[in-house]
Amino acid sequence: MSKMLEEKICAVDFCEGAGVAELAQQNFCVKHFIELCYENLQRIDPRGQQLGRIPLDMASLRGFVEECSRRALDVALRCESLDNLQRGRLLDILLWAGELFLLLRAPNRGFADSVLHEHDPLLARLAARHF
Ligand SMILES: [Zn+2]
Numbered sequence: 112m113s114k115m116l117e118e119k120i121c122a123v124d125f126c127e128g129a130g131v132a133e134l135a136q137q138n139f140c141v142k143h144f145i146e147l148c149y150e151n152l153q154r155i156d157p158r159g160q161q162l163g164r165i166p167l168d169m170a171s172l173r174g175f176v177e178e179c180s181r182r183a184l185d186v187a188l189r190c191e192s193l194d195n196l197q198r199g200r201l202l203d204i205l206l207w208a209g210e211l212f213l214l215l216r217a218p219n220r221g222f223a224d225s226v227l228h229e230h231d232p233l234l235a236r237l238a239a240r241h242f
Pocket residue numbers: 121122123126127128139140141142143
């Protein structure tokens with residue numbers, strides 16, 4: 112009974128790796144945890160956004176970034192079977208998540224620009240000239 116509770120298997124289809132890291136209420140093996148983190152961090156990094164906007168709300172993004180870094184640290188400290196490459200990647204995820212957390216805290220330039228746009232004095236002057 113307790114054995115069943117302890118043995119977690121990676122949530123990715125066809126992967127039989129031990130689920131050592133939990134993300135969004137699912138368990139993943141180290142390899143898939145790292146892949147998922149990279150994929151998601153890449154997607155929410157405002158520097159990679161074409162339109163300079165983040166489509167999701169900031170609070171849930173920050174929540175995810177926070178979870179990501181907490182789990183990465185957890186895996187790095189607890190998992191004894193990590194190789195150097197995996198350790199390096201977990202550290203990379205940690206640093207990236209920390210960086211993103213700061214970026215998401217401050218309003219990014221794209222957002223500030225779109226807000227300022229309406230009150231741009233030059234635009235206002237140009238508009239005034241037309242009427
Ligand atoms: Zn897996």
